[in-house]
Amino acid sequence: MYGSGVPAGGAGSGTIGVGADDLVSGEAVALDLPAANVALRVLSGLIDIIAGIALWFGLRYLGKALVGDTDDAMLIATLTVATILALVAFPTTMETVTRGKTLGHLALGLRTVRDDAGPISFRHALTRALVGSVELYSCMGFPALVAAVVNSKGKRLGDLLAGTYVIRDRYTLKMPQPLPMPPYLEQWARTADIATLPPQLTLAIRQYFARRFGLAPQSRAMVLQRLVGDAGRYVAPAPPPGTPGEDLLAAVLAERRRRDTERIGRENRLRARLLG
Numbered sequence: 001m002y003g004s005g006v007p008a009g010g011a012g013s014g015t016i017g018v019g020a021d022d023l024v025s026g027e028a029v030a031l032d033l034p035a036a037n038v039a040l041r042v043l044s045g046l047i048d049i050i051a052g053i054a055l056w057f058g059l060r061y062l063g064k065a066l067v068g069d070t071d072d073a074m075l076i077a078t079l080t081v082a083t084i085l086a087l088v089a090f091p092t093t094m095e096t097v098t099r100g101k102t103l104g105h106l107a108l109g110l111r112t113v114r115d116d117a118g119p120i121s122f123r124h125a126l127t128r129a130l131v132g133s134v135e136l137y138s139c140m141g142f143p144a145l146v147a148a149v150v151n152s153k154g155k156r157l158g159d160l161l162a163g164t165y166v167i168r169d170r171y172t173l174k175m176p177q178p179l180p181m182p183p184y185l186e187q188w189a190r191t192a193d194i195a196t197l198p199p200q201l202t203l204a205i206r207q208y209f210a211r212r213f214g215l216a217p218q219s220r221a222m223v224l225q226r227l228v229g230d231a232g233r234y235v236a237p238a239p240p241p242g243t244p245g246e247d248l249l250a251a252v253l254a255e256r257r258r259r260d261t262e263r264i265g266r267e268n269r270l271r272a273r274l275l276g
Contacts, residue, residue, distance in 0.1 A: 009259045011092035021174075025036055029102065034168055034263075034266055035152075035153040035154050035165050035166065035167055035168075036108075036110050036154060036166045036167060036168050037132055037154065038145075038148050038149055038154050040110060040166075041110075041148050041154050041156070042145065042148075043104070043108060043142065044102065044104030044105055044107070044108050044110055044166075045104060045136060045141060045156075046104070047103055047104035047107055047108075047152070048091065048101075048104040048136075049136055049137065049141070050101055051103045051104075052086050052087055052090065052091070052137070055080055055085075055086040055090055056083060056087065057080035059081075059086055060078070060079060060082045060086055062083055063075075063079070063081070064078065064079030066078075070092045080220055082203075087129070087132075087133040088126075088130060088133055089128045089129075091125070091128070091129040091132065092122070092123075092128075092129040094125075095112060095124075095125035095128065095129075096120075096121070096122045096125045099111075099119040099120065100112035100113055100119060100120045100125075100164075101169075105166070105169070107262065109168060109169050110166050110167065110168060110169055110227075111166065111167055111169035112124070112125075112159075112164050112165070112166050113130070113164060113165065113167055114163060114164055115163045115164065115165065117167075120162075120164055122164075124162045124163065124164050127158060127161050127162035128158035128159065128162050128164065129158075130158075131156075131157050131158035131161055131162075132144075132156075132158045134205060135147075135156060135157050136159065143156075143157055144156035144157060144158075147160065153165040154166065177256055178253075178254070179206075179209060179249075179250040179253050179254055180250065180253065180254060181250065181251055181254035181258075182247045182250055182251055184240075184246060185239060185240075185243065185248070185251040186251075188239055188240060188251070189251045189252070189254070190255070190256035192235060192236065192237065192239075192255070193235070193236045193237075194235050194252055194256060194259075195234040195235075196232065196234075196256065197231065197234055197252070197253075197256065201227075201231065202253065202256075204227060204230075205227055205231065205249050205252075205253060206253070208223055208227055208249070209246075209249075209250070210222065212224075212246075212252060213244075219226045224245045224246065224249075225245065227245070227249060228245040228248060231248070231249055231252055234252075235248075235252060239251070
């Protein structure tokens with residue numbers, strides 16, 4: 001195998017050039033889904049609080065009209081049910097059905113997602129609603145505001161416990177362009193034995209190319225050397241003598257992408273013949 005180095009999944013190699021908050025797609029592309037700023041979170045929260053209080057008053061009025069003023073126990077029970085429905089059940093149902101949107105989110109183009117950027121489930125929505133009934137209503141939103149200001153992703157306490165955060169749903173995601181194949185390495189790459197790279201190594205290589213011009217020369221050389229050593233463990237035979245490290249990494253990723261695209265195409269054609 002070409003080169004030597006620590007295993008791609010080992011210490012250090014999987015996080016080269018990757019921030020702790022980077023989100024990773026299935027093709028080992030780090031996605032930067034920006035969290036909603038505190039001002040949007042506050043405005044969205046105010047809309048949700050007003051809607052919750054309005055619903056609570058409506059349910060309370062309806063319950064009082066149905067029960068009357070004769071039974072204190074029934075009035076207390078009605079008030080309790082109205083509180084649960086307005087402050088917990090309604091926001092939970094809303095976020096579960098819409099996959100992360102409250103009334104405030106719908107108005108401002110926001111969405112609640114998991115920490116890994118996936119859609120939330122009933123469990124996440126319920127946790128946010130239960131904690132929100134305390135931090136937003138009982139405590140007038142002050143704990144939520146303090147937590148959002150301190151946290152880098154603007155999380156309130158409910159988000160911290162649920163493992164979620166709020167993004168700008170109308171944000172257009174910019175995907176990086178695939179690395180081109182260096183022409184003089186194309187023939188070598190087509191005949192070389194290039195094994196599938198571990199996702200973290202692929203991600204590290206992509207992040208290196210995205211951020212290499214922002215690295216200091218010494219740091220850039222050290223990172224490149226480590227990546228070439230890690231990637232070389234999955235390549236045989238070695239590339240032509242004198243091949244620059246960046247060209248080698250670009251060729252490996254470009255060839256893997258070509259082979260994977262052809263493989264997926266063959267599988268789709270076979271599936272179409274079998275099912276057609």
